Amino acid sequence: MSLPNAAQANSWNGPEGTHWAASTDRTTGRNAALHRLLFEAAAIEETDKVLDIGCGAGETTVLAARQASCGYAVGLDLSRPMLERARADQARTGLTNLRFEEGDAQVHPLGDGEFDVAVSQFGIMFFADPVAAFANIGRALKPAGRLVFVCPRNMTRCEWYTIPISALTGPPEPSPNACEPGMFSLADRGRIENVLHGAGFRTVTAASAGVSLFFGQDAESAAGFFLGTGPVRAILDDAVMTADAARTVLEDALRPYAGPEGVRLGGELWVVTARR
Ligand SMILES: C[S@@+](CC[C@H](N)C(=O)[O-])C[C@H]1O[C@@H](n2cnc3c(N)ncnc32)[C@H](O)[C@@H]1O
Structure with a gap:
C-alpha cells in the first residue's frame, strides 16, 4: 500500500529518524520551557485520554501520561527508529498508561471519538x-x-x-512553495486557520511565543547534531563543502551561543488551540 506521506516516511525511517533517535539522550529534559508552552495550553486533566501526534522519541507522550494519571496517552509516529527509542524509554519510566503506535497520522485508523485532547510538539508540519x-x-x-x-x-x-544555514551557504531564502511539507509549512497564521477550519475544527487560536531550544552541551556537540539534520545534509549532498569543513564552520558559528546551559538557540512559535 502506498502511504500518502511516503517521502516523509522514508526520511524519518532513514537517516533523519536514526539521527534524531540517537540525539534524544542529549536533549531529553532540556526543553522544559517548550514543554510548558504546550502543556499549559493543553491543560490535560487526570482522567484525559491523550493523543500525541508525531510523538518522535516520546518525551511529550511520557509527560502527557504523567498528567493523565487516571487516563492514558498514545504516541503516534511513522518513524520506527523514533518509536523504538520511545518504547525503550517508556520501559525505564515504568509507566503503564501509555502506548506507542506506528502510523501516518493522515490516514492511521484512530478510534472514533476516543480522545479528549490531541497534542503535538513539532509533529504536524509534514x-x-x-x-x-x-x-x-x-x-x-x-x-x-x-x-x-x-x-x-x-x-x-x-x-x-x-544560524547553521547562514554559516554554510548564506541567509536562507523562504521556500518558493511555503506550503510544502516541512518545518515552516504552518508558519502562516492564516494557513493554520484555513487548514483547521477546512478539517472541521472551530474556535481556532494561534498565540505567538518565543522559546530557546537546547542543541548540545557545547559547540562541538551542537555542530554534530546539525550535521545530521535534513537541511544540512542536503547542503552537503550538493557538495558545497566537505563534512569536515562544514563541522568547523558550524562549530565556529555556534560557539557564541554556548553558555552554562549549553548551546541554546531562539525562535518564534505558534501555540495553536482548536476544538472539534
Ligand atoms: C521534528 S520531529 C518532532 C518529534 C517530537 N514530537 C519532538 O518534539 O521531539 C517530527 C516527528 O513527526 C513525525 N511525523 C512526520 N510526519 C508524520 C505523519 N504523517 N504521521 C505521523 N508522524 C509523522 C516524524 O517521524 C518525527 O518523529
Missing part, C-alpha cells in the same frame, strides 16, 4: 494533505475535544534554522 490529516485527527477526538500544538512561526527568526 502532511502532504494537512486538511485530510487534521480531519483524521479530529475524528479521533470526542465532541468538543481539544487540539493543541506548537509549530515554528517565522523562519527568519528561528535561529536554529538561520
Whole structure:
C-alpha cells in the first residue's frame, strides 16, 4: 500500500529518524520551557485520554501520561527508529498508561471519538494533505475535544534554522512553495486557520511565543547534531563543502551561543488551540 506521506516516511525511517533517535539522550529534559508552552495550553486533566501526534522519541507522550494519571496517552509516529527509542524509554519510566503506535497520522485508523485532547510538539508540519490529516485527527477526538500544538512561526527568526544555514551557504531564502511539507509549512497564521477550519475544527487560536531550544552541551556537540539534520545534509549532498569543513564552520558559528546551559538557540512559535 502506498502511504500518502511516503517521502516523509522514508526520511524519518532513514537517516533523519536514526539521527534524531540517537540525539534524544542529549536533549531529553532540556526543553522544559517548550514543554510548558504546550502543556499549559493543553491543560490535560487526570482522567484525559491523550493523543500525541508525531510523538518522535516520546518525551511529550511520557509527560502527557504523567498528567493523565487516571487516563492514558498514545504516541503516534511513522518513524520506527523514533518509536523504538520511545518504547525503550517508556520501559525505564515504568509507566503503564501509555502506548506507542506506528502510523501516518493522515490516514492511521484512530478510534472514533476516543480522545479528549490531541497534542503535538513539532509533529504536524509534514502532511502532504494537512486538511485530510487534521480531519483524521479530529475524528479521533470526542465532541468538543481539544487540539493543541506548537509549530515554528517565522523562519527568519528561528535561529536554529538561520544560524547553521547562514554559516554554510548564506541567509536562507523562504521556500518558493511555503506550503510544502516541512518545518515552516504552518508558519502562516492564516494557513493554520484555513487548514483547521477546512478539517472541521472551530474556535481556532494561534498565540505567538518565543522559546530557546537546547542543541548540545557545547559547540562541538551542537555542530554534530546539525550535521545530521535534513537541511544540512542536503547542503552537503550538493557538495558545497566537505563534512569536515562544514563541522568547523558550524562549530565556529555556534560557539557564541554556548553558555552554562549549553548551546541554546531562539525562535518564534505558534501555540495553536482548536476544538472539534
Ligand atoms: C521534528 S520531529 C518532532 C518529534 C517530537 N514530537 C519532538 O518534539 O521531539 C517530527 C516527528 O513527526 C513525525 N511525523 C512526520 N510526519 C508524520 C505523519 N504523517 N504521521 C505521523 N508522524 C509523522 C516524524 O517521524 C518525527 O518523529
